[in-house]
Amino acid sequence: MSSLNSARGSGGLQAVCRACCHNRSTCTSSLPGSIPESGISSAVQERTLKFREGTAEPQLLTEDEMAAVVAAASNARDRFLIIALLATGMRIGEALGLRRSDVHFLARSEALGCGIPGPHLHVIRRLNENGAFAKSRYPRTIPVTERLVQAYSDYWFERDRFGHGVDNDAVFVNLFREPRGRSMSYSNAKEMVDRLARDCGFTVRPHMLRHTAATRWIEAGVDPDIVQALLGHVSFTSTERYIHASKNGCGKRSRLLPALGGTLRGERINHHQVCNQRALPNPASTGH
Numbered sequence: 001m002s003s004l005n006s007a008r009g010s011g012g013l014q015a016v017c018r019a020c021c022h023n024r025s026t027c028t029s030s031l032p033g034s035i036p037e038s039g040i041s042s043a044v045q046e047r048t049l050k051f052r053e054g055t056a057e058p059q060l061l062t063e064d065e066m067a068a069v070v071a072a073a074s075n076a077r078d079r080f081l082i083i084a085l086l087a088t089g090m091r092i093g094e095a096l097g098l099r100r101s102d103v104h105f106l107a108r109s110e111a112l113g114c115g116i117p118g119p120h121l122h123v124i125r126r127l128n129e130n131g132a133f134a135k136s137r138y139p140r141t142i143p144v145t146e147r148l149v150q151a152y153s154d155y156w157f158e159r160d161r162f163g164h165g166v167d168n169d170a171v172f173v174n175l176f177r178e179p180r181g182r183s184m185s186y187s188n189a190k191e192m193v194d195r196l197a198r199d200c201g202f203t204v205r206p207h208m209l210r211h212t213a214a215t216r217w218i219e220a221g222v223d224p225d226i227v228q229a230l231l232g233h234v235s236f237t238s239t240e241r242y243i244h245a246s247k248n249g250c251g252k253r254s255r256l257l258p259a260l261g262g263t264l265r266g267e268r269i270n271h272h273q274v275c276n277q278r279a280l281p282n283p284a285s286t287g288h
Helices: 002-008 012-020 037-050 063-072 076-088 092-096 146-162 186-200 206-219 224-231 237-248 250-256 272-276
Strands: 120-123 140-143
Touching: 063 076, 063 186, 076 092, 076 146, 076 186, 076 206, 092 186, 092 206, 140 224, 186 206, 206 224, 206 237, 224 237
Parallel strands: none
Antiparallel strands: 120 140
16 A cells, blocks of 8 residues: 555645646546536536535445345446446446546557556546536546456447447446437436345445445555545545544454455556556455
């Protein structure tokens, strides 16, 4: 974790996030589809008030529960969505708002106009046809694992096989119901998660996957300010709840840390990019 902790310099990662917005070589706001903050300020205010996170201890999934949810997904698209939420800690709206131009899963992305090395994805606040919306005003970059890249490849093979959404830049599209090829809506995603919960026999909600990812990072020893930046929290108060959950659940550590194949410790992440390219680290990894 030394390479992770070294990323805290120069005022902490919150300062790094803000500095990134003025550096076009690493700034996701310069990517296609991003829009000025002024154009969506009213929508941001409304949604922020409506979905403000509380301070109650978050509900988490255990190792066995995480593995069961992934295994219960009946197709590559749903499996990729679940793994992505568990591995990156994204909000469901951020995931559904991803565009193909945000997904940089090659070793080098210069051809895409991005100087950040290693596989990663960009989370950008913008308006989308499905209403999906990134809550955080600051764009952020999340390094990803080999397992997530493979899950994405499996999904893209499935998407090409069905031939839906060829002209849609959205990552998640409808494949199995009308309107096929259109961006996947929150209601469809929530219905899918509810179906997985019924099949598994325990409660699963999209935000529980985010809670689980954050608590796993804390359990793995990632500094809280890095977790704050990974999650896109403006206030550290929102991150503190995961510290409390980690302390209260220390007896479950052995069940949380090796989740989904035992690769949580981040051995497949190139943390060099964290220090040199202002990317935000992701210590989580997933697998079957």
